[in-house]
Amino acid sequence: MSKQSANDPNSLKAIRIGIDTYQESVVYMRDDCHICRAEGFGVQTRVQVQAGGHSVIARLNVVESLSAILPAGQIGLSKIAWDRLGLEDGDRVSISHPDWVNSLSYVRSKIFEHPLNQRQLLAIVSDVLHGRYTDVHIASFLTACANRLNIDETAYLTQAMVDVGSRLEWPGTDIVVDKHCIGGLPGNRTTPIVVSIVTAAGLTMPKTSSRSITSPAGTADTMEVITPVDLDLEQIQSVVREQGGCLAWGGNVSLSPVDDILIRVEKAIDLDSEGQLVASVLSKKIAAGSTHVLIDIPVGRTAKIRSRSDALGLKRVFEQVGERLGLIVRPVITDGSQPIGQGIGPAFEAQDVLAVLGNRQDAPPDLRERALLLAGQILEMAGLEPTGAGVGRAARLLSSGAAWNKFKAICEAQGGFREIPEPQFRHLAVADSDGRVKAIDNRKLANLAKFAGAPNAKAAGIRIFIKAGDSVSKGDPLLELCAETQGELRYAMYYLQQNSKYIQFY
Amino acid sequence: MSKQSANDPNSLKAIRIGIDTYQESVVYMRDDCHICRAEGFGVQTRVQVQAGGHSVIARLNVVESLSAILPAGQIGLSKIAWDRLGLEDGDRVSISHPDWVNSLSYVRSKIFEHPLNQRQLLAIVSDVLHGRYTDVHIASFLTACANRLNIDETAYLTQAMVDVGSRLEWPGTDIVVDKHCIGGLPGNRTTPIVVSIVTAAGLTMPKTSSRSITSPAGTADTMEVITPVDLDLEQIQSVVREQGGCLAWGGNVSLSPVDDILIRVEKAIDLDSEGQLVASVLSKKIAAGSTHVLIDIPVGRTAKIRSRSDALGLKRVFEQVGERLGLIVRPVITDGSQPIGQGIGPAFEAQDVLAVLGNRQDAPPDLRERALLLAGQILEMAGLEPTGAGVGRAARLLSSGAAWNKFKAICEAQGGFREIPEPQFRHLAVADSDGRVKAIDNRKLANLAKFAGAPNAKAAGIRIFIKAGDSVSKGDPLLELCAETQGELRYAMYYLQQNSKYIQFY
Structure with missing residues (x-):
């Protein structure tokens, strides 16, 4: 590999300064550096750094020569x-x-409400991929597109995100199924159960999941508690060849790599918008080689989608963009009025998943029902069962232990089982008085779990002891807040005090 | 002042690490730090740092313990x-x-098109002032508001920006005039001339200007070449008491301090939108104690405002927001079809200003005319001249040398004259063939001057030798590109090669 020469007047000896700036490249140059003077570089200038054929755009931080x-x-x-x-x-x-x-200039034009064409969106996505946008540019692009991408733009963005990444192929398989929940519903961890059921039925479902965007856990965060999910392309293909399915993190295989970059900034600004959402989801599915995709859209007053009409709007966008890209997409609108299962946070949700798959007595019935509904729809979409018969078949595959065996086989193929971590710091919240639960606030509970450290702290989160409609007596436990550190527990408890209405009573 | 105690488990000894991150606070903590572990802090976490009653929100960069x-x-x-x-x-x-x-959460709500109320905008502005927003949050707020603030929201934002800063008072003066050009027209440096004329007529005009947002020079950048502009509140008041006016930079006096923070991020994302523009301009004027404000709105195909109907729209927003806030605002729509004067960039524009004020033979006639028009309007607004007679009075004040004497007196009061710097590196662009100039592209010339180093490099910029309508022969000079460093000259020349249409011929 060719290296930069010491004779190049614009070259400097590089040192690994040992500072972690996450995904944004930063370089540190002295205020008396001859290159800063010659080129007119100052603090926060964007500079191009090259070495041996590689190149990055970095933000400049200036170091005082006295330091x-x-x-x-x-x-x-x-x-x-x-x-x-x-x-x-x-x-x-x-x-x-x-x-x-x-x-x-296309981003600026979008801010002023000019629609973006295919060429412009490909240019933006390609520049983002190659690190030519700093975080503030990405934040501006995301905000400009939030709620403002039409069907054409969404399809172009999706295609562009596919085009700049890798694409999986599954030779010899005509039908490749997938599912996605648009989120906003804590504890709705159906994916591992659905994958186990439909692959037990013989379908191919190479499931790659993302980590959480703004929620307390994504499927990859949850599965990581149970088994390794950081598989590379070859490992994914081998697991799927062997088992018909996998439950891997998508970030290692460069499927729609720009999505991961955008998600990092979406997370910082806590934004997750319709067009971006559809492009993010469908680009991953197309890149993964899927042909039939089920979308779970939970609707509830405190879910991501708050009304049936919003859900129907999103459903249409999914269907239209899917059609334009040659993908069969079936969005299913589900109940999102309260959290699903008994726990929120990676480890707690993993426990719920294992309880359902293992047909255990203490398994949360709402999670089981939801997973069967979705698995049944996929069996019908793929033509394995006639309309209306999918749920029954799914229930049989679960009850018989076929899904459980399949899940264990997939985890073994991915690298074996892990011990689920336990949180060290706990706080029990109890009822102040007698009453009947009217509603549980999805958003407040999600925030609470995040303040407790989820999803980065795997054992952190919430255990919930009640559902809407339950009667409670004074002193009954409502939920348990769990954290891996004292500081995070304190922080979450403070949020709990400030947001007493996380559960509403009649 | 109370200091943090060594017994506080969350306290650490602070060192000035010598890294300049401009306006965004960054802290560096080791990956083995007990506080990071206890609190669950990771890379890019936002942390609160306190010492002796002060507090900042900073972004965390993690340093490897090996470093x-x-x-x-x-x-x-x-x-x-x-x-x-x-x-x-x-x-x-x-x-x-x-x-x-x-x-x-108000920013997020604005992204989804819910208008912001007075309380919400004050909360946002106050949090920005106190450093509670990182740059990506500010970028998202600015993008969400770009082109999407109604009159109420613009008035609330303006008022909030005034409320969180200082406010100047001019006891004993009923009329305090001011002017502002909304920009987009390179070389349109009328302010120093207008201030000199109207203060020579006896009016009070305490002019504080900003530095460039996205242009190759702001008035503060230009005046800084001639005289000190970094005046504090007391110095501004003393200069105005003595001379009736000043030509200072507004950044030192905390008038609408949030404007400066927003402008920094606007510059990074190269965004300058209508509501933000009106709030930025009027908040500075109200905080400066102005009662009558003239707004120069240049219109041209390559100016910031491209059509007469856009200009009329902006004019109405200025008038309506001004009225709501008790300010008399007169927007004037002017010709923005090509650059004004002979130079672009701080030093070149300063030379043009001095030529007009000094009634020199080589003074650019377009700059002179434009300044007289605006000064005449102010004399009429303030009731010193009847409608139609302002321009004549302004011309007499300029020709007589009264304005020139006033300008010199103001500069003396601000700290005396400076020598105007000369650029070291030059490149002359000449005509390829005979022809007649059809149009000169404001944007491309502005970009060119910026690539050459303007406004940070004061001597950098462009000298223009032609105007629309001029006939040129092959080999005639069109413009001279000037830079302070070889690297910047090279960069600007590269842009010039890529953008040959900066001048269009018939």
């Missing part, structure tokens, strides 16, 4: 910048002005 | 974080989870 952290003649690189350039100790890098990013 | 840049038991603070906390060597700081930022 001891950076010797003269050197440039410090944050962890991600170092890794992306594939540097080794002693390497030199070359620093220059980045090329003009044309696609930023 | 030598941060000893165990210490926390590194970026320059701005250190300065905001007012720390001294040896001080300890306390680190905790930041309070929940309620106003972020």
